[in-house]
Amino acid sequence: MSLPRNALVLFSGGQDSTTCLAHALEQYARVETIAFDYGQRHRIELDARLEVLRQFRAQFPHWAERLGEDHLLAVPVLGEISETSLTRDIAMEMQEQGLPNSFVPGRNLLFLTLAAALAYRRGLDVLVTGVCETDFSGYPDCRDDTIKAMQIALSLGMDRRILIDTPLMWIDKADTWRLAERLGGSALVGLIVEHTHTCYLGERGALHAWGYGCGDCPACQLRARGWHQYQSPGATPPGG
Template sequence: MTNGALVLFSGGQDSTTCLAWALDRFESVETVGFDYGQRHIVELECRETIRQCLAREFPQWARRLGDDHTIRIDALNEISNTSLTRDVEIAMGNDGLPNTFVPGRNLIFLTFAAALAYRRGLKHIVCGMCETDYSGYPDCRDDTIKAMQLTLNLGMDRRFVLNTPLMWINKAETWDLARELGGDALVEIVRTETHTCYRGERGNLHDWGYGCGECPACELRAAGYEQWSAASSHEGVSR
């Protein structure tokens, strides 16, 4: 196995920042996206544009950016009854979780990603799970990721490393990480080319990017951008 990386790349803010993080660290980086019939499937359509923008704006990363893969997991849609896989209103469930939670999704993603990394000879798997400001999804927790790394390594007899660079930072800090990695150019790519909105809306470009502005994903992204922007302005004044 090489020290190359495979990035779980949905086309959203978090996974794009993770892709930049990986390109900054590893000599060879491939990407994988998953089509499970999600309502916001437009996110997958953003992926190639984002990859092209990164290669154009950051020549030092272009030579490191390898193949992209898309894996269809139709069965996940068939067995799920959530607002990401059905045309139902986003709401909180009786279990205290939002109905945007797709049970087993990240566990399935990581298993397929590891199988692909096995075939491609890649050691590092990079994913954007975060436990700091999330919706309470149990498969985003650090303990879950650590357990999955152990399980995958035992089950495939490999030494994969699951990297979660966003695990302990909030959305404002994620915007800051993007600027740290690629300056204003990367921030602008994240702002205008990525997609986070659960409803798949890309009609209006807000300060923080495209989206409905009302779903939990938009609210979290917008709040993070506002906090980061305010802090950045304050730093500029202080200097």
């Protein structure tokens, strides 16, 4: 454990950011959380994340003492300038340049900049984010090179050393489930299944083995495939 530093977790309330929150609570002395309301179709995640935070405090008292203030920033301008399937009622599909239309240009860059500004004011020197280059949709703002460049730019622009911690960068979804189990045991895995939200369509009607969701959007398919591989190592996942 490396407790002296203080962290701000970019926390959407999904599987990845919830795992990152557990990681941060194991690593850092004080941990706060931040989320963004940008007009996303799956805005239900903003409600789910509050329940996840409540469950963390109730189920993990050894973490609760280090879990500090939660912050929600409204950035509607991002939704206003984005023509994507996450901010408009349009079908999800691949675009000509090879990226899915769920890619919101500039989203992670803006989130990290705003998070760094808040961290500066709150005396936090680590940003923790669940971006991943191993098991993702090809989003360029999730790549390791992008995050390293942002870390340099933010540190220079704030005149303060800022670390961007990306615990999921080089692992896939099955390993994300395994990491959650290592950090919080079956209790954390169960919390993620029951309370987190990942589905791009905001569907929370049906509870699957891997959690709530439509089961068809890219986020659900990725989460379900990772769950299957986590539960049955070496097996070929559905659709794989």
